[in-house]
Structure formats: C-alpha cells, structure tokens
Amino acid sequence: MSAPRTLFDKLWDSHVVAEREDGEALLWIDRHFVHEGSHHAFRAVAARNAGLAEPGLTFGVADHYVPTRGRPAIADAGIAGMVTQLSDNAARHGFRLFGLDDPAQGIVHVVGPEQGLTLPGLSVVCGDSHTSTHGAFGALAFGIGASEVAHVLMTQTLWQKKPKRMRIAVHGPLGPHVTAKDLALHVIATVGANGAHGHAVEYQGEAIRALSMESRLTLCNMSIEAGARSALIAPDDTTFAYLAGRPHAPSGADLNRAIALWRTLATDEGASFDREVEIDAAAIAPTVTFGTSPEDALPITARVPDAPALADALAYMGLAPGQRLVGIPVDRVFIGSCTNGRLEDLRAAAAVLRGRRAAVPGLVSPGSTLIKQAAEAEGLHTVFLDAGLEWADSGCSMCVGMNGDLIASGQRCASTTNRNFRGRQGQGARTHLMSPAMAAAAAIAGHLADVRDYPPLER
Amino acid sequence: MDRFTTLSAPAAPLALDNVDTDQIIPARFMKRSRAEGYGPVLLHDLRFDEAGAPRPDFVLNTARHAGAKVLVAGRNFGSGSSREAAVYALWDYGIRCVIAPSFGDIFASNAVKNGLLPARVSEEDAATLQAWLNSANDTQLQVDLESCTITAGGQTIPFSIDPVRRTQLLNGWDDIDLTRERAAAIASFRTARAQAEPWAMAPPAA
Numbered sequence: 001m002s003a004p005r006t007l008f009d010k011l012w013d014s015h016v017v018a019e020r021e022d023g024e025a026l027l028w029i030d031r032h033f034v035h036e037g038s039h040h041a042f043r044a045v046a047a048r049n050a051g052l053a054e055p056g057l058t059f060g061v062a063d064h065y066v067p068t069r070g071r072p073a074i075a076d077a078g079i080a081g082m083v084t085q086l087s088d089n090a091a092r093h094g095f096r097l098f099g100l101d102d103p104a105q106g107i108v109h110v111v112g113p114e115q116g117l118t119l120p121g122l123s124v125v126c127g128d129s130h131t132s133t134h135g136a137f138g139a140l141a142f143g144i145g146a147s148e149v150a151h152v153l154m155t156q157t158l159w160q161k162k163p164k165r166m167r168i169a170v171h172g173p174l175g176p177h178v179t180a181k182d183l184a185l186h187v188i189a190t191v192g193a194n195g196a197h198g199h200a201v202e203y204q205g206e207a208i209r210a211l212s213m214e215s216r217l218t219l220c221n222m223s224i225e226a227g228a229r230s231a232l233i234a235p236d237d238t239t240f241a242y243l244a245g246r247p248h249a250p251s252g253a254d255l256n257r258a259i260a261l262w263r264t265l266a267t268d269e270g271a272s273f274d275r276e277v278e279i280d281a282a283a284i285a286p287t288v289t290f291g292t293s294p295e296d297a298l299p300i301t302a303r304v305p306d307a308p309a310l311a312d313a314l315a316y317m318g319l320a321p322g323q324r325l326v327g328i329p330v331d332r333v334f335i336g337s338c339t340n341g342r343l344e345d346l347r348a349a350a351a352v353l354r355g356r357r358a359a360v361p362g363l364v365s366p367g368s369t370l371i372k373q374a375a376e377a378e379g380l381h382t383v384f385l386d387a388g389l390e391w392a393d394s395g396c397s398m399c400v401g402m403n404g405d406l407i408a409s410g411q412r413c414a415s416t417t418n419r420n421f422r423g424r425q426g427q428g429a430r431t432h433l434m435s436p437a438m439a440a441a442a443a444i445a446g447h448l449a450d451v452r453d454y455p456p457l458e459r
Numbered sequence: 460m461d462r463f464t465t466l467s468a469p470a471a472p473l474a475l476d477n478v479d480t481d482q483i484i485p486a487r488f489m490k491r492s493r494a495e496g497y498g499p500v501l502l503h504d505l506r507f508d509e510a511g512a513p514r515p516d517f518v519l520n521t522a523r524h525a526g527a528k529v530l531v532a533g534r535n536f537g538s539g540s541s542r543e544a545a546v547y548a549l550w551d552y553g554i555r556c557v558i559a560p561s562f563g564d565i566f567a568s569n570a571v572k573n574g575l576l577p578a579r580v581s582e583e584d585a586a587t588l589q590a591w592l593n594s595a596n597d598t599q600l601q602v603d604l605e606s607c608t609i610t611a612g613g614q615t616i617p618f619s620i621d622p623v624r625r626t627q628l629l630n631g632w633d634d635i636d637l638t639r640e641r642a643a644a645i646a647s648f649r650t651a652r653a654q655a656e657p658w659a660m661a662p663p664a665a
Contacts (some may be wrong), residue, residue, distance in 0.1 A: 026641060148568065424481045
C-alpha cells in the first residue's frame with residue numbers, strides 16, 4: 001500500500017512532467033489566466049518570435065486597469081492601450097478573451113470559478129498573487145511573475161520547487177456575523193504576514209466544511225497575505241453543487257466520472273504535514289485591520305495596540321495606541337474585489353444597508369458583470385443606491401489603484417479588499433480591511449463599527 | 460538572463476519590515492513600458508513626497524547612500540503583489556542584491572529570473588549590517604554567491620538562498636531553452652492527461 005498523501009501531494013504528483021536532479025519539478029499547467037497587466041510576458045514571447053503552446057488552455061480577462069464607470073470608453077490612453085494590446089494578443093494567438101465588452105467579463109479570480117474553468121484537480125496559474133483563490137476547489141493554484149507567465153505561454157509548463165505542507169484546522173463553527181473574511185484576517189494575524197512562507201496551506205475542520213463555495217474562495221484568496229503562494233480546500237458536495245451547470249465545467253456522464261475522481265483527492269487518513277496550526281472558530285470576532293500589513297488585525301471590540309514596532313504604521317494610519325477601533329472615523333467605503341465581490345458578499349452588505357443611509361460616500365463594484373446582473377435582478381443595486389453608495393461596473397477597481405478608483409491622500413477607507421499596504425489604494429490612502437457586512441456597518445456609522453450593532457431592519 | 464557571481468558595491472540600509480511590492484513600485488506607474496525605465500519610480504512614495512520632491516530623510520536620497528547597488532532590508536521584503544515590475548524598478552535603479560531576513564516568495568522567484576540576488580540573513584545579521592551601514596567609514600559590501608557570504612568592514616556574514624536559485628544565478632541559464640529540451644516528455648504527458656482527465660483540456664463552452 002502506498003504511503004498516505006495529502007491533497008497537495010496528490011495534486012502535485014499528478015502534474016509532474018519531469019524532475020531534475022536538483023529537486024525542481026516541471027509541472028503541467030491546466031489553466032493559464034492572463035490579464036492586461038501581462039504585457040511584459042507577451043513582449044517576451046514576441047521577442048522570441050514564439051507562439052503559444054496551448055491557446056486552448058489560455059484565458060484572458062480585462063480586469064486590473066479597466067475603468068468601472070463610463071464604459072466602454074477608456075479615458076486614460078495608457079490603459080486603453082493595454083486593454084487593446086490584450087485583445088490583439090488574444091486575436092493573434094487565438095485564446096478566449098473575456099474582454100471589456102464580454103457579458104462574462106469580471107475579475108479573473110471571480111470569472112474562472114464562475115465559468116467552471118477552475119475545477120478540482122487542475123493546476124491553475126496567473127500573473128497575479130491572488131491566484132491562491134482557485135485552491136478553494138481543490139486545485140493547485142498559485143500566482144506567478146511575468147517571466148513565469150512567459151514560460152507558461154510558450155511551454156504550458158513551469159519549473160517549481162515543491163513547497164512544504166501546512167494544515168490549518170479550524171475547529172467548531174464560526175459565530176454569528178463572523179465570515180470567511182474575519183477568519184482569514186484572524187489566521188493572518190495568528191501566523192503572521194510571512195508565517196506560511198514556503199508552504200502550501202490546506203484548510204480543514206468543521207468551520208471550513210460549513211463554508212459556502214464563495215466563502216471558501218475568500219479564505220483561499222487571502223492566504224497569500226500570510227505568505228502562502230497556494231491554499232487548498234478539499235472538494236466536497238458544496239464544490240460539486242457549485243460546478244454543476246457552469247459553462248466550461250464537465251456535464252452529464254463526464255461530470256459523474258469527474259466527481260468520482262475528485263472525491264479521491266482529499267487528504268488521506270494519517271498523511272503528515274510539515275506544520276500544523278489549530279484555530280478555535282469560537283474565538284473569532286468580526287475583525288478589522290488597523291495597520292499597514294494584513295497581519296495587523298484585531299477584533300472590532302479591541303483597541304489599537306501599543307507596540308514600538310507599530311509606531312511607523314500607526315503614524316501612517318493616523319492612529320494612536322490605546323484608541324478604540326470602534327469609532328475611528330472613515331471617509332469612504334469600498335465593497336468589491338476578488339476577495340469580497342461575489343453575490344454572497346453583496347447580499348451580506350445589502351442586508352445591513354437595507355433601509356439605512358450611508359453617512360459617507362462609497363463605491364460598490366461587483367466581482368463580475370454576471371454578478372452585477374444577478375445582483376440587479378434581486379434588487380441589491382437599489383439598496384446600495386438608496387443608501388447613497390455608487391453602483392459601478394466590474395473590475396479590480398479600488399483594490400489596486402491602477403484604474404482611476406482611488407482614495408485621496410490622508411483619507412480613510414473601510415474596504416473589503418485584501419491589502420492595507422501603504423499607498424495600495426492611492427498615495428497616502430489609509431485602508432482598513434474587513435468583511436462586506438462590516439464595511440456596510442462602517443458606511444452607516446461613518447466610523448469603524450461592529451456589525452452586530454446593526455441588525456437588519458424589518459422590510 | 461544575467462549571471463551573478465560576486466559583487467562589490469555600495470549598500471544602503473532600509474530598516475523597514477514588510478516592504479511590499481506596492482511600495483517598491485506603486486501600481487499607477489506600471490502602465491509604462493520597460494524601455495522607459497523603471498528606476499525613477501523605485502520606492503516612489505517613500506522617496507518622493509506628494510508634490511514629487513525628494514524626501515530628504517529617505518535613505519536613497521542621502522548623499523551617503525544615493526546610488527546604492529545593495530539594499531539591506533527588514534523581514535518579508537517584496538511581499539504582496541506578484542508584479543515583476545518591482546524587480547525591474549530595483550534593477551533599473553541599479554540594485555543587484557537585496558539582503559533581508561525573509562522575502563515574498565513570488566518576488567524572490569522573479570528576482571532570480573532577472574539576475575538579482577535575494578540573500579537571506581538572520582534578523583540579527585540584518586540589524587548588524589544596517590547599523591554598520593549607518594556608522595562605518597564606507598558603505599561598501601562584498602557579496603560572494605559561490606561561498607554565500609557577505610563581507611562588510613572585515614566582518615563576514617553568511618547568507619542563504621535556495622540551492623536551485625543559487626545555481627540559476629551562477630549559470631545565468633534560460634529556463635525556456637532548458638524546458639524545450641523536454642518537449643517529448645511534455646507531449647506524452649499531455650496525451651496521458653487528456654485521457655485521464657479529459658475535462659482538464661477545457662472543452663469550449665456549450
């Protein structure tokens with residue numbers, strides 16, 4: 001009998017094309033997502049007069065730089081050039097493009113799952129660090145740089161060193177109003193912003209099994225903020241139910257055959273991990289960040305800590321040690337991104353906002369154009385608009401500060417995104433990360449607030 | 460790619476943890492083509508104020524450390540976004556080696572593919588080097604990738620790097636040429652994969 005293997009081991013083993021004496025493995029790539037920011041890699045391909053190894057396994061999405069208002073026009077000539085370049089490359093090399101005018105356009109890490117392109121057992125790469133998102137399906141998914149993008153474009157493979165395996169077990173159920181985002185921030189605060197460096201993380205436990213597919217995507221998305229290039233959740237009935245009927249997912253007898261195989265991917269009894277972390281779900285509260293690293297996260301009921309190492313971060317954030325987190329005034333809110341721009345997220349924010357007015361301006365950008373349609377079909381957009389928030393098109397928007405959606409210097413944003421880095425949302429911008437429901441509560445209060453103090457109003 | 464063997468060059472201390480790639484190159488500068496050069500925007504918002512004037516107290520703006528080719532940084536340098544432009548910015552400015560207690564994984568990979576050495580040292584050694592760079596008569600470091608050592612003012616400090624990455628830097632190999640030698644193995648893998656998991660070959664949407 002073969003030795004017990006982890007989910008990660010199984011995924012790795014099934015993609016190894018060749019191994020070198022130095023231990024590097026050549027991995028086959030099943031899905032390669034590119035975006036308009038991948039232009040350096042396409043230039044490398046052109047410099048070699050090379051073609052794409054597998055245009056049928058390459059998928060383009062316009063998301064990082066695209067405007068979220070006034071489309072299809074793109075006011076910024078530089079951005080228009082990048083989007084056109086992506087379209088030109090798609091036409092030249094013959095790969096499927098989810099361009100600005102495509103009804104299924106959206107953020108790459110939302111579109112892949114939504115289209116059924118991301119499946120259990122596959123390897124998925126993209127020139128974007130949040131590619132860890134796709135691991136929520138039990139796929140081997142990780143972000144890569146431009147040189148690696150060029151390598152995949154030309155060979156459909158990638159040389160990689162096998163990372164170590166880390167298990168994060170989340171025991172017991174999450175409390176009311178505690179979401180995957182709160183769990184993710186809690187995990188990052190627990191292990192540190194580079195605590196999972198060099199590891200592929202597998203999430204296990206009762207709280208994980210209970211998460212919806214969308215919540216699992218949120219959790220795996222944030223794993224890179226703990227330093228883990230990839231994260232995994234074993235596929236189960238929640239996964240299979242999500243995939244049924246997706247445009248690019250297998251169907252009929254193929255789907256049954258696939259599910260039978262996918263059920264064998266789970267970590268074997270007795271398989272060992274290089275590192276284990278235990279998390280008590282009951283100890284997690286709605287969580288916000290206060291500093292300039294995602295590891296600077298605390299329950300909303302806490303106070304800004306007093307630690308010399310945080311002095312620079314607190315000066316940037318304009319906060320004082322000992323200050324209560326509840327009550328920190330915000331200038332605006334942002335709801336969206338590959339972390340929290342899915343339908344479930346919009347519903348959670350709308351449930352808090354329904355019948356209430358936001359005290360500060362804010363922007364809501366759905367994770368995909370299809371999600372925008374679905375949200376409008378159930379009237380969520382009117383909740384946001386009635387609250388005084390702006391309802392925009394889909395893209396990376398205010399998460400990344402590349403596309404015109406920016407926070408002004410010195411302004412403070414309650415944001416459902418993934419990074420509170422200095423300047424991430426604009427030069428001098430101050431970002432507090434939180435769940436969509438918490439961002440909605442902050443919008444109503446005009447300051448950081450505990451969502452548990454804002455129960456839904458009677459309809 | 461460029462080879463890296465030894466380097467004797469001026470260094471600058473950057474005593475900050477978690478210098479993420481958004482700080483190394485803010486996203487708004489990434490529309491530019493490489494031909495324009497990324498050096499002027501390296502660490503832009505730390506180097507320049509909002510009016511675009513150099514911040515006099517930032518280390519690379521001081522007479523002592525301007526034009527450094529080595530940075531000695533804090534832990535988790537290059538974390539965050541996978542943008543290889545962070546490496547382009549360092550490289551185009553003239554940086555050839557970053558010394559830190561730890562690196563973002565994708566950044567370290569990107570660095571090596573462009574010939575830039577990410578050298579890992581202990582937290583104590585990073586602090587020692589930073590203190591030395593602030594106080595010594597000169598700022599010259601010797602970095603030797605063969606022996607994995609850094610010499611500063613007669614003191615030698617060991618550094619670590621993944622052995623595969625070390626070999627890549629020493630040889631300056633091109634990955635794509637190496638991979639193309641495996642074309643037959645890749646082709647047979649593809650055939651087997653299409654049989655074992657046909658859905659992996661992405662049927663077009665119905």
